[in-house]
Amino acid sequence: MLYFNFRADELGRPMTVVDVGANIGALSLPLAVSGHRVLSIEADPNNYACLLAAKRANPGANLLPVNLAATSRFRMVFLESDSAWTQVTDSPASGRSALGMPLVDIIETFEFADADLIKMDIEGSEFSALTAIEPLIANNPDVEFVYESNFEACDFYGHRRQDLARRFEDLGYSLYCFRPQGDLMRYASSLPQGLAIVDMLATKRDMSGVGYAPVVDYDYEWAELEIRKALNRPMEVQQKHALSDLKYCRPALLDSGVWKRAYQAYLKKNPASASGS
Structure with a gap:
């Protein structure tokens, strides 16, 4: 408005x-x-x-x-x-x-x-x-x-x-x-x-x-912070959003340890959701 x-x-x-x-x-x-x-x-x-x-x-x-x-x-x-x-x-x-x-x-x-x-x-x-x-x-x-x-x-x-x-x-x-x-x-x-x-x-x-x-x-830092927060939230839809946007993030961030840990945690909880990503 x-x-x-x-x-x-x-x-x-x-x-x-x-x-x-x-x-x-x-x-x-x-x-x-x-x-x-x-x-x-x-x-x-x-x-x-x-x-x-x-x-x-x-x-x-x-x-x-x-x-x-x-x-x-x-x-x-x-x-x-x-x-x-x-x-x-x-x-x-x-x-x-x-x-x-x-x-x-x-x-x-x-x-x-x-x-x-x-x-x-x-x-x-x-x-x-x-x-x-x-x-x-x-x-x-x-x-x-x-x-x-x-x-x-x-x-x-x-x-x-x-x-x-x-x-x-x-x-x-x-x-x-x-x-x-x-x-x-x-x-x-x-x-x-x-x-x-x-x-x-x-x-x-x-x-x-x-x-x-x-x-x-x-602002990459803002976007990536929001995606990381969503990836770690319990809501499935937020996690799916984060997973879908991962591929649009900077390679340096994707290679970082914190992202790898969050990503692996997501895959462990939601293997079917992540299978096509």
């Missing part, structure tokens, strides 16, 4: 925002109440009902909720899990469904192709949602993306968080990581992510002179 407020001040006018994975409106509603034009895309019917209730309770909000899933093609999809963790699947086991449309088609259908910012947090479906997005970006080269890079969610769909980052790079974007320290760290798809879940900014601007936050070069 902080970056959205900063960008609005920077532009000096109401923004046009697309919130992909709006959930119950935690981002969409404050922006819309503040006068920004917001398209809230939410697949989960329960979350969507909350969005509609929020819209009714705030009649002046410039908010357009739509009950759609951003997918790679037009199709009916099913929804697994719930709340903020709803994921799109092809299995009807949950009993909940949604219409899936490519993000570019949703945006054009509801006339939001002039978006200043597109936020994406759809639990691993971000890569698919970017299918055929090139024409939108060609017509609106200044549009920026704020997206969640979630190791486990990407893995659920058979791609890696590096693939998602590379997709943005191929579209001509530079990447920055919103770090907990409050700065923006330059990032690239070939580097360790550090944390299992981070928020990223994809922009064509050099953020170093913008003034939003201190911009720092990629």
Whole structure:
């Protein structure tokens, strides 16, 4: 939310925002109440009902909720899990469904192709949602993306968080990581992510002179420390994240005794998980 407020001040006018994975409106509603034009895309019917209730309770909000899933093609999809963790699947086991449309088609259908910012947090479906997005970006080269890079969610769909980052790079974007320290760290798809879940900014601007936050070069020591901490945590998902990112770390670190001990301890506890790494 902080970056959205900063960008609005920077532009000096109401923004046009697309919130992909709006959930119950935690981002969409404050922006819309503040006068920004917001398209809230939410697949989960329960979350969507909350969005509609929020819209009714705030009649002046410039908010357009739509009950759609951003997918790679037009199709009916099913929804697994719930709340903020709803994921799109092809299995009807949950009993909940949604219409899936490519993000570019949703945006054009509801006339939001002039978006200043597109936020994406759809639990691993971000890569698919970017299918055929090139024409939108060609017509609106200044549009920026704020997206969640979630190791486990990407893995659920058979791609890696590096693939998602590379997709943005191929579209001509530079990447920055919103770090907990409050700065923006330059990032690239070939580097360790550090944390299992981070928020990223994809922009064509050099953020170093913008003034939003201190911009720092990629920090290997921070990333490797976070990976080592995750490797030693009891949570399986954190350990898997650390193991997957090991290959992106510096050889000098991988050869160090502390890493070897942590890695061997992981293999001993989780031989099946490590077998493909």
